[in-house]
Amino acid sequence: MSDESYDHAAIETRWQEAWDDAAVYRTPDDVEDPTYVLGMYPYPSGKLHMGHVRNYTITDAYARYRRMQGDDVLHPMGWDAFGLPAENAAKERDTNPRDWTFDCIDTMKGQMKSMGFGYDWEREIATCTPDYYKWNQWFFTRFYEEGLVERRDADVNWCPSCETVLADEQVEGEEELCWRCDNPVEQRELDQWFLQITDYSDELVDYIDELEGWPDSVRQMQRNWIGRQYGTRLPFDVTGPDGHDHGTVEAFTTRADTVYGATFFALAPDHPITEELVAEDDDVHEFVHHEADPDGDEPNGVETDLTATNPVTGEEIPVYVADFVLSDVGTGALMGVPGHDDRDHEFASKMGVDIAPVVAPDTGEDDGPEAPDVSESAFTDDGVLVNSGEYSGLDSESAREAITADTAGAEEATQYRLRDWGISRQRYWGTPIPVIHCDDCGPVMVPEEDLPVELPEFINTTGNPLDEAEEWKQTTCPDCGADAVRETDTMDTFVDSSWYFLRYVSPDLPDAPFDPARTNDWMPVDQYVGGIEHAVMHLLYSRFFTKALADYEGLEHREPFTNLLAQGMVQLEGEAMSKSKGNTVSPQRIVEEYGADTARLFMMQAAQPERDFDWTEEGVRSTYRFLGRLKDLVQSFDPDAGGSGDDPITDYVADEIDASVAVATEEYDDLTFNVALREAQELVGTLRQYRDYADPHPETFERGLAVAVRLLAPVTPHLAEELYDELGGDGFVAEAEWPSADVDRETAEKRRQLVENTREDVRQIVEVAGIENPERIDIVVTPEWKFDALGIAVESDADNLISELMGESHIREQGDAAASYGQDLQAEREALSMTLAPEDEYESLVAAAWLVEREFDASARVVRADEADDDVANTAEPGRPAIDIVE
RNA sequence: GCGCGGGUAGCCAAGCCAGGAAACGGCGCAGCGCUUAGGACGCUGUCCCGUAGGGGUCCGCCGGUUCAAAUCCGGUCCCGCGCACCA
Secondary structure, three states: OOOOOOOHHHHHHHHHHHHHHHOOOOOOOOOOOOEEEEEOOOOOOOOOOHHHHHHHHHHHHHHHHHHHOOOOEEOOOEEOOOOHHHHHHHHHHOOOHHHHHHHHHHHHHHHHHHHOOOOOHHHOEEOOOHHHHHHHHHHHHHHHHOOOEEEEEEEEEEEOOOOEEEOHHHEEOOOOEEOOOOOEOEEEEEEEEEEOHHHHHHHHHHHHHHOOEOOHHHHHHHHHHHOOEEEEEEEEEEEOOOOOEEEEEEEEEOOHHHHHHOOEEEEOOOOHHHHHHHHHOHHHHHHHHHHOOOOOOOOOEEEEEEEEEOOOOOOEEEEEEEOOOOOOOOOOEEEEOOOOOHHHHHHHHHHOOOOOOOEEOOOOOOOOOOOOOOOOOOOOOOOEEOOOHHHOOOEHHHHHHHHHHHOOOOEEEEEOOOOOEEOEEOOOOOOEOOEEEEOOOEEEEOOHHHOOOOOOOOOOOOOOHHHHOHHHHEEEOOOOOOEEEEOOOEEOHHHHOOOHHHHOOOOOOOOOOOOHHHHHHHOOEEEEEEEHHHOOHHHHHHHHHHHHHHHHOOOOOOOOEEEEEEEOOEEEOOEEOOOOOOOOOOHHHHHHHHOHHHHHHHHHHHOOOOOOEEOOHHHHHHHHHHHHHHHHHHHOOOOOOOOOOOOHHHHHHHHHHHHHHHHHHHHHHOOOHHHHHHHHHHHHHHHHHHHHHOOOOHHHHHHHHHHHHHHHOOOOHHHHHHHHHHOOOOOOHHHOOOOOOOOOHHHHHHHHHHHHHHHHHHHHHHHHOOOOOOOEEEEEEOOHHHHHHHHHHHHOOOOOHHHHHHOOHHHHOOOHHHHHHHHHHHHOHHHOOOOOOHHHHHHHHHHHHHHHHHHHOOEEEEEEHHHOOHHHHOOOEOOEOEEEEEO
C-alpha cells in the first residue's frame, strides 16, 4: 500500500470492535461527578447528515480529551423519536411510525458507530418507548398537582397541513409559517393543555445573566423571547354617549410620563367592549369584520361614540377600535400618545386626532425646556415634561414614578411577551396526555398506577388516529367509574427533550424519572453542543423543566447546561447543505472513501466549532494524505537506529514537542480544535523534517510520535489507536494519559518568537546588504548585564531609570554601553516586558541554529557576548541577538 | 424600529474581554529547492521605501482617553442574526 492512502476500513472496524469488547466508553453508575458532555439528540430521520457528524464529532472529541485528562466522562446518546415525520413516512410507506422510527434508529446508530463516536450505549434512550414517555405523563400529572398545568380554551396556531396546533415558538416569521412544513398557519379556537412556564418568567430572564458559558446570541434571543417590560397599568373609565358605563379599562404603558399627551384611547378588534359595540354600531361592525387588517403595515381604526377618562388629567378622550391593538399584548387596550410614539402619530395623523407634545428634549440648561415640534413626527426619547401640570419640569424617569404613585388605581406592572406553553398536539406519534374526560367529573388525571397510557396501534387515517382508536379511547372515569373517554391529544415533542438529559443518568430506573442522588451529583451538563435553531424553544423549555423539577422533585440544580456551544453549519460553496437544494455530501460515502478519521479531522481543523465552513473534497483529500503520511512516519520508525541525541537539532525537536503539548492542551480546553490540531499537524511536520535532515535520536523521536498520536487521538481515534499500538502503548490510547509539557505556553511562544525573529533578521540583512553567498553567520547572545538592566527597568517605577541602573556596580562598570542602553530603556520603558532568561535564550538559539544553516547554506554559530567582538556584541539586546554575517 | 454580533492586508480569518512589535494561521499569487510524498512536499516572499536587522503608512469612518489604541470610551456608516403595528 502506498503512503498516499491506508486501509482505513480495516483499521476503523478493528478498533470499533476492540472498544466495544472492552466497554471503553461505559460510564459506571458509581463514578462521582463525571464530566457530562452532551450533543443534542437527533430526530431519527433515517440518515446521519453532515450537521450531525459535526455536532457529534465536537462532543466526541471533547469527551475523549476529558477522558485522557483523567476525568470520568458521561457521553450518552439517544433519540428524539416522537414526531410528525414518522407519521407521514408511515403513511407513505404503508407501515407504522414505530417500525419506521426503529428502522431509522438502527441505521443511524450503525452510522454513529462507524464514525467512531464513543457513547455509552447502555444509557441509550428513545423517547417513543413507554418506559420513557411514561415519565412525560408522570411529570404532567405532578405539574398538574402543583398548579403548573392548565386547560383552557385558546386561540391557537393551527397548521392545516400538519393538522395540529403549534406553539408560538413553532410559528416562524412575519408570514407565520409552520416551522416544519413552511405552510401558513391559521388560528383556531381549541381546548388546550398548557404548562405554565410564565410562572418562571422572571427567573428565566434574570438567570440568563449568570449563563456565562452560553453564547451572547442565544442569551439575547431568550431575553427577547421572554420580553419583560416594566411599566404602569393605568385605569381609564369608558363611557357611552348616553352615559352608559362600560367600566374601567386598564391600559399598560411603559411611558406613563406621556399621559398628558394621551389624545385618544384604542381597543383591540376582539376586545370585549368592541364585541359589545359590534352588535350596536354599524361602523364598528364594518371595521371589525371587513376593514381591520392586523397583519398590514397601516394602522387602521374606527372612531366609536365612547369616551375614556384620562385618570391623571380627568380629560375625556375619544375611543377608537384599532387593528394595531393586539388583544394578547398588554391588556388589549392602550392610550394613544401621538406626540411621543411613532405608530400613534401615524394613526392620529390619519384619523385627525390631536397631537400634543408633553416631553421636551433635555438640553441640560436651566432656561426651561421647549416643547418639540411633533406635527411631522413623534419625539420618542425620554426628556423633561412640559404641559403636564404639576409634573412639568420632571425628567421622564421621575415622572413615571410620580404619576404611577399619585394616580388612583394606577400601579406598576410588568409585562412579558412569553406565553404559557401549549403542549396539546392533535397527532398520533407522541406522548398521550394522561387525562380522561368524564361527563360528570370533567377532565381527570390518569392515576399514577395506570401510567403509562400507551399508544394504541397506528391507524392510517386523515385526522388524528387516536380519535379513531375507539377501543382505546373508551374507558371509565378514575373518579366516579362512569363511562368516559381518553384525551386524544398528545404532547409536543419538546416535552420529551426538556428532561432527556436527566434520564441518561439512570436510564432504566423503573420507579422514578431520575435517580435524585446520582442526578444531583452528575448534573448539570458541563458541555452541551447543538444547533442554533434550538436557541429559544428547546433550551428555554429545558430550563423551565429544570426549575420546576428543582421546586417539586428535589433536583438540586436550577439550570441544566453550564456551557453551551452552538455549532456552525457545514456548507457547500457558501450555502447550507439541504436535500431540496440537492447539495448534500453523504457522510457514509466519505467514510467509505476516506474513513471516519479523515472526515472528523477535516471538519475539526477546518474552522472553530461555532463558525460556518465550506466542505471541500480537496480539503478532505489533503487531510487523508496527512493521515497517510503520519502512519508512514510511525511505521518507518526504528527504535534501534539513530543518533545519540547529543545534538542541537534533537534539543530543538524536544522543545517543539513540549510547545505543541502546551498549546494544544489549552486549545482543547477551549474547544478550539482547529488550533489544537494545527499544532499537532505541525509537530508531525517537524518530526518528518527531523527524520529527513538529521539522524534522529530514537527516544526523542518516539516521544514526538507518541505525543502527536495523543494530540490527535480525540479527533482521529481509530488511526491513533493503531499507531499507539504500533508504538507499543499499553491498553487503548482512548484511555491513555494526556501528554504533559515541560514548558508553559508563554515560554514556548517566546522561544518560537525569538527564533522566528532572529531568522527574519538574518533574512533581512542578507537581502538588504545584498549578500550573495554567506559563509558564516554568527548569532551573538546579549551580555547578562543587559538582561539585568532590562529586569530592573521593567520592575522600576523610579523617575530616573538611568541613575537606578547606575546604582548597580556591574552595570555601571559597562561605562558608555550601560549609559546608552539605559537611555534606550528609558525611552521605551512603558512598553518593556521580560524576555526569556539569558541561558534559555542562548539554548533556544543553539537549538535553532540548524534552521539558519539549512536555510542559508552557511555555517551558523551561536556565541556568548564575551566570545564576540565588542562592536558586534554591543548591538545585541535581550530577545534580540546581534548578528554578524561573513561572506 | 428595538436588541445582539460583526466590519482587520487580494480573499478567508486570529488578536479585542485583561492597551505595549506591520498584526497568528490558511487560500491565492511569485521565487527557490526536491536521485522525490510528484496535479504533491519543503523553504522563502507577498502595504511602501531602504546595499546590516532601518524608516514610513496601516485594523470601516470621525473624534476622545493614554507615554502608548486593532484593542478602552463616544459618535457615525455599512453587513449579518433575532424580535417586532409589543403599547
